Amino acid sequence: MAVFPNSEYMERLIKTKERMAQEGIDVLLVTDPANMNYLSGYDAWSFYVHQLLIIFIDEDQPYWIGRGQDRNAALHTTWLDQEHLYAYSDDYVQSEVKHPMDYVSDFIKAKKRDKATIGAEFDAYYFSAKNYIQLTKNLPNATFKDATNLVNWIRIIKSDKEIEFIKKAGKIAEKAMQAAFDNIEVGVKQSDAVAAIAHTQIAGTDDFGGDYPAIVPLLPTGEKTSACHLTWTDDTFKQGDPVIIELAGCYQRYHSPLARTIILGIPDEKTQYIADVVIEGINTTLQSIKPGITCEEVELTWRKVIEKSGIKKEHRIGYSMGLNYPPDWGEHTASLRPGDKTVLQPNMTFHMIPGIWLDNMGVEISESFVVTESGCEILAEFPRELLVKPNIRLA
Amino acid sequence: MAVFPNSEYMERLIKTKERMAQEGIDVLLVTDPANMNYLSGYDAWSFYVHQLLIIFIDEDQPYWIGRGQDRNAALHTTWLDQEHLYAYSDDYVQSEVKHPMDYVSDFIKAKKRDKATIGAEFDAYYFSAKNYIQLTKNLPNATFKDATNLVNWIRIIKSDKEIEFIKKAGKIAEKAMQAAFDNIEVGVKQSDAVAAIAHTQIAGTDDFGGDYPAIVPLLPTGEKTSACHLTWTDDTFKQGDPVIIELAGCYQRYHSPLARTIILGIPDEKTQYIADVVIEGINTTLQSIKPGITCEEVELTWRKVIEKSGIKKEHRIGYSMGLNYPPDWGEHTASLRPGDKTVLQPNMTFHMIPGIWLDNMGVEISESFVVTESGCEILAEFPRELLVKPNIRLA
DSSP: OOSSOHHHHHHHHHHHHHHHHHHTOSEEEEOOHHHHHHHHOOOOSOTTSOOEEEEETTSSSOEEEEEGGGHHHHHHHOSOOGGGEEEEOGGGTTOSSOOHHHHHHHHHHHTTOTTSEEEEOTTSTTOBHHHHHHHHHHOTTSEEEEOTTHHHHHHTBOOHHHHHHHHHHHHHHHHHHHHHHHHOOTTSBHHHHHHHHHHHHHHOOSSOOOOOOSSOOBOOBGGGGGSTTOOOOSOBOOTTOEEEEEEEEEETTEEEEEEEEEESSOOOHHHHHHHHHHHHHHHHHHHHOOTTOBHHHHHHHHHHHHHTTTOOOOSOOEEEEOBOOTTOSEEEEEESSTTOOOBOOTTBEEEEOOOEEOSSOEEOOOEEEEEOSSSEEESSOOOOSOEEOOOOOOO | OOSSOHHHHHHHHHHHHHHHHHHTOSEEEEOOHHHHHHHHOOOOSOTTSOOEEEEETTSSSOEEEEEGGGHHHHHHHOSOOGGGEEEEOGGGTTOSSOOHHHHHHHHHHHTTOTTSEEEEOTTSTTOBHHHHHHHHHHOTTSEEEEOTTHHHHHHTSOOHHHHHHHHHHHHHHHHHHHHHHHHOOTTSBHHHHHHHHHHHHHHOOSSOOOOOOSSOOBOOBGGGGGSTTOOOOSOBOOTTOEEEEEEEEEETTEEEEEEEEEESSOOOHHHHHHHHHHHHHHHHHHHHOOTTOBHHHHHHHHHHHHHTTTOOOOSOOEEEEOBOOTTOSEEEEEESSTTOOOBOOTTOEEEEOOOEEOSSOEEOOOEEEEEOSSSEEESSOOOOSOEEOOOOOOO
């Protein structure tokens, strides 16, 4: 059973076919696990082997092609009928002799579409160079076209039911950040604190359980707060340590990310100043958000606040997010940065994370929000401040 | 600071260059995060953007190229000096205008190696078709060669220090499976049981903390045990449910996977029979393992046991594993299956998982082992049996 009503998958498929028609694509190969889930409901940790959906513009249902032992997962999680599930035998798996795209090529030939225009997600995770090389070699009469993000751009506007899922993820994010605040203490092992965070992420709330986020909790600590994507160690937290926590709540593969910075002591002036500027920037920027403005306008509002502070920030300050699988909860479509002219519309969801990383320290405070009819709504409510735990533990 | 002594990275690099020389490769692009870690120590959750190591056969150090905000992570986790860390600006990230491989191509041109033979991991995770297309377009005078698994085949034999790490991972796997057994109960939410498992995986033991495994706990339950790669839901376990748990302990990115099946009730005859056959197969096969035999000989021993049982098993029964990142802890080199003539050698490590999946049920019992001088040693000790929790809970 797929998670959404069939009508919702049909709408998504119709929109995908409209985009295919606009691009002149007859056959679309969908390898991004989030896009596979979006269109079929497929949900399993099998993206470590080659698998895909194939959408023929003139057929009603996509075909799922994957490994033999994963066909039952497609039966259990998709709305597709049995006749649309094709499985390759196990000797194609991580073999140096056979490649799953040979099977896919044979399938396309059998469907007599080997002269068609075939779209594929050239820059998606799990669509390897080898996939491309095998397909173009096996199907020399086909025309291949880059369809990176074709489905992602449809995903950018969420249905009300998707927003409901993301809000549930937001509730989990609140609890997980509280677990971080409660467990990050001088003398505690980083791994023990993250264990408590991960427990909360999966246990979820009394009303619903959590799913695995596409990124594990990030926990740069001490001087390593200069490096935003470091994970934890089993070192203990020390008096005075700054600790960055970036995490997400996840519900049925939908995310609500959140970042905060905790100081295990009294913050120094520089850290407090940076945090104050970031918070002012977030507040001012969130107030500016409404349908009709562009992503680059959002970033410009932020930049005007920060420019007068003397702090430099040369990265994008956010991105569209929602349904996803490892390694990223971002959707790879709209970014809050100069040059991005995507117009905000209701039911778009973003993670705004204007992190500041200097040579020996960093500060992250972020918010996830959904664009509403008149402004935006925060997805996880947690004190928007530099979190301070000044108490000194006696050994 | 990298995790291993510099001398160990040097040895790995020398072996890599030997393989490059054999293959006629002058420049090697290493994108697999496990291979990047293996050669440089690099360890951060930044593989969701394009990044790589470049190894020039005639230079002492690899170059790390990644996103600007991740350069500090390279400073903190690798043995490379600052001059070997190159970062692209943020406007290359998930952009439809610029691509990180354009930056890489410019780098190779600046190093005057644009006519060289360049090896790349064509079928590795995160080396996308777009990477290949941009590189071959930008460097038309270079010769590109598939170097998939070139470094993986070096990784297949572990150093003693790596074995020490994998054994620590085994200790964590034992604790995590115990947490599974203790928490999987009739009436308990699947998500609560997995929360307890994940807590244990990360908290590790009193002596050392755990790292994030490359795959989250898999938990097919009830009829869904027919589908091995399903994750949990927030449904509650029911009386009579079979539950498959596949998990790993992970220490400093090194894994020790383990699978068991729990029956929440009295096992039916069929399930017990399958489990008995699988256990007999594992016992017999493990006794046969020693240096000098091939992977296909290992599988043949298994197959002879199972053939007389009438149960069919058409998948590989195991694979080399160790250092890794999501989405897979397998190394993509040797598989225990017909045709694989890899000769077992001391300090190779495998996950033997002869799972049986039928239409409406499945049984998984697995063991991870290290090949020793005279046989093999199990990495995680846990009762090798169909686990039964027969007690009926009153509502």
